[in-house]
Amino acid sequence: xxxxxxxxxQWKGAPQTSWSQEELWRSIESGLDGESKRRIPFSFLRLAAxxxxxxxxxxxxxxxxxxxxxxxxxxxxxxxxxxxxxIDVLSEGKRFITEACLKQLAICTxxxxxxxxxxxxxxxxxxxxxxxxxxxxxxxxxxxxALIQLKNAESSITSELISMISS
Amino acid sequence: MKRLVFVIFCWQQFIVxxxxxxxxxxxxxxxxxxxxxxxxVLLLQLEKANLTLSGWDKDHFHFEILxxxxxxxxxxxxxxxxxxxxxxxKEGDTARFYNFFGASDKFQKVQGILGLDLIIHAPKSSxxxxxxxxxxxxxxxxxxxxxxxxKFVETEVNHFRGPLSMTSIFGSVHLTDHEGDLLLDLSxxxxxxxxxRGDIVGKTSYGKVSIAxxxxxxxxxxxxxxxxxxxxxxxxxxxxxxxxTQFGKIEIGTPINxxxxxxxxxxxTSAATIKITTTFSPIIIQGKSFNAQKP
Numbered sequence: 001x002x003x004x005x006x007x008x009x010q011w012k013g014a015p016q017t018s019w020s021q022e023e024l025w026r027s028i029e030s031g032l033d034g035e036s037k038r039r040i041p042f043s044f045l046r047l048a049a050x051x052x053x054x055x056x057x058x059x060x061x062x063x064x065x066x067x068x069x070x071x072x073x074x075x076x077x078x079x080x081x082x083x084x085x086x087i088d089v090l091s092e093g094k095r096f097i098t099e100a101c102l103k104q105l106a107i108c109t110x111x112x113x114x115x116x117x118x119x120x121x122x123x124x125x126x127x128x129x130x131x132x133x134x135x136x137x138x139x140x141x142x143x144x145x146a147l148i149q150l151k152n153a154e155s156s157i158t159s160e161l162i163s164m165i166s167s
Numbered sequence: 168m169k170r171l172v173f174v175i176f177c178w179q180q181f182i183v184x185x186x187x188x189x190x191x192x193x194x195x196x197x198x199x200x201x202x203x204x205x206x207x208v209l210l211l212q213l214e215k216a217n218l219t220l221s222g223w224d225k226d227h228f229h230f231e232i233l234x235x236x237x238x239x240x241x242x243x244x245x246x247x248x249x250x251x252x253x254x255x256x257k258e259g260d261t262a263r264f265y266n267f268f269g270a271s272d273k274f275q276k277v278q279g280i281l282g283l284d285l286i287i288h289a290p291k292s293s294x295x296x297x298x299x300x301x302x303x304x305x306x307x308x309x310x311x312x313x314x315x316x317x318k319f320v321e322t323e324v325n326h327f328r329g330p331l332s333m334t335s336i337f338g339s340v341h342l343t344d345h346e347g348d349l350l351l352d353l354s355x356x357x358x359x360x361x362x363x364r365g366d367i368v369g370k371t372s373y374g375k376v377s378i379a380x381x382x383x384x385x386x387x388x389x390x391x392x393x394x395x396x397x398x399x400x401x402x403x404x405x406x407x408x409x410x411x412t413q414f415g416k417i418e419i420g421t422p423i424n425x426x427x428x429x430x431x432x433x434x435x436t437s438a439a440t441i442k443i444t445t446t447f448s449p450i451i452i453q454g455k456s457f458n459a460q461k462p
Contacts, residue, residue: 067245068196071189074239126337130319133301136250136268137215138237138280142301146319149337153355153373 093158094120100165107164116164120157126150190237190280193244199230199255201262203290212265213299216283222291222308228262230255231286238279247279353393375448383439390445397441399454406441406454408433413446421453 097117101108108117127150134143203226211218236248252269256262266283268275282302289295295313297304299320306315307325313332315322320338324331329347333340335356342349342360351358351369358374364382372391379398383406388395394415399406403420410417411430419425419433443450 066195067248068194069241069244070192070194072192072237074188074190130301133215135274135276136270137282137301138277140280140282142215142319146301146337149319149355153337 093162097158097161097165105165110164113161113164116157116161120154120161123150123154123157127154190239191241191244192235192237193241193248194233194235195248197230197232197234199232201228201230201255201257203227203262203293204260205292206260206294208261208294208296209287209289210261210263210296211285211287211298212263213283213285213297214266214268214301215281216266216285216299216302218285218287218297218299218302219305220287220289220295220297220307220309222293222310223288224291225288226290228290228293229288230264233284233286235282235284236279237281244279247277247281250275250277251281251283253283383441385439386441386443388443388445390443390448392447393445394448395443395445395450395452397452399441399452401437401439401454403452403454404435405437406433406435406439407437408435408452409440409442410450410452411444412448412450415445415448415450418449418451421455 107113127147130143130146130150137143209228211220232253234248234251234253236244236251238244238247250268250270251266253264253266255264264285264287266285268281289309291308291310293309294311295306295309295315297306297314298316299322300318301320303321303323304315304317305323305325306313306327308327310328312330313327314334315324315332316334317338317340318336320335321341322333322335322338323341323343324333324345325343327342327345327347330350331345331347332350334352336354337356339357339359340351340353342358342363344362345360346364348365349363349367349369351367351371353369353371353374353376355373356371358369358371358376358378360378360381362380363378364384366385367381367383367387368385369376369388370390371388371393373393375394375396376388376390377396380400381397382400383397386397408419409430409432410427413429415428417425417427417429417431419431425431425433441452
């Protein structure tokens with residue numbers, strides 16, 4: 001064992017296991033002569049790029065498809081004002097027309113009566129179409145106005161048909 | 168402690184009261200650009216839409232689409248906003264935009280109010296086909312051939328040059344500064360126009376036609392229960408008149424110097440013609456220097 005230690009000590013290529021203070025500082029000072037290279041860690045770049053990308057995406061979507069919220073004064077358009085219900089004088093009038101024409105009155109086959117009756121049917125169809133629109137888009141000022149227009153048209157056509165039958 | 172409870176109670180009441188007096192409006196805005204080539208047609212099929220279309224000198228269409236949902240509850244307004252859908256595409260020479268109610272359940276009934284504001288800039292010479300229902304249509308500064316159909320729609324056309332065809336059912340039509348041929352089909356719709364030059368051919372029923380400052384070349388109306396009031400820029404003696412109204416009066420000139428009931432004809436000194444047939448309504452023609460003999 002002793003022999004082995006002696007041989008190691010005699011070996012010149014063996015790593016130095018002790019330094020003098022002076023040698024050590026000389027070694028450090030020689031290393032300080034050149035400009036030191038500052039290395040930015042690769043992970044920092046990746047992090048910065050990710051932040052920029054996320055912010056960019058946020059801006060892109062936020063700016064384009066953003067839902068904006070505001071408030072406006074409430075104005076209600078009630079169906080009470082212009083109801084779709086036809087249980088009123090109008091339905092009575094229509095029943096009168098139907099019953100009269102079932103009796104095969106000559107006036108019911110006249111071209112002017114037929115044209116007017118076709119208009120009444122058209123108004124009925126428009127009411128159904130409007131009801132569907134109100135279901136889908138809600139009742140606002142425009143749909144309330146449309147309903148009133150239809151009811152007025154229905155009323156004038158009905159009374160005109162009745163006067164044709166009565167005359 | 169009692170005071171704190173009282174303050175919190177008052178604050179809650181204030182919030183509740185405020186919530187009942189306002190509508191929450193949720194909206195979503197989109198902007199789109201579509202290329203234009205000479206001769207391209209823009210086809211719009213809209214419902215519950217407020218359309219403003221203006222002509223410009225650039226060579227593309229620009230769309231600004233604003234979807235809107237209103238409800239007392241903010242959450243509901245946002246939820247129902249999702250029902251509003253639209254489509255924009257270009258196939259061949261036709262750019263097409265349409266909007267629709269896009270609930271998965273066809274019978275879905277909304278609780279709030281939904282609508283769409285659409286602002287379009289289009290090359291002035293592009294041809295337009297606009298169909299709108301239950302909304303408003305405003306078209307201005309255009310020069311191409313245009314067809315506008317409206318049902319329960321307030322329609323407004325300003326500073327328009329070129330052929331224009333308009334159909335309106337249950338909606339009024341306003342026309343200002345128009346130069347070109349005009350084809351009208353109006354049912355239960357009123358027309359008010361100002362500064363119109365060109366041929367007008369119209370079929371109307373249950374309404375009123377009022378045109379201020381019309382330079383008449385050929386004005387022909389075949390109408391039913393429609394009242395007419397035309398203010399003509401030409402000297403009235405130059406115009407050929409063929410007017411007829413069942414159960415209505417006819418008045419010509421400013422001040423009135425010709426009246427009639429039933430029908431009235433006059434041979435003018437130029438090719439300009441006004442021919443109107445209507446029922447149960449008056450025909451009033453105003454204009455300069457009418458010296459015809461009373462019929």
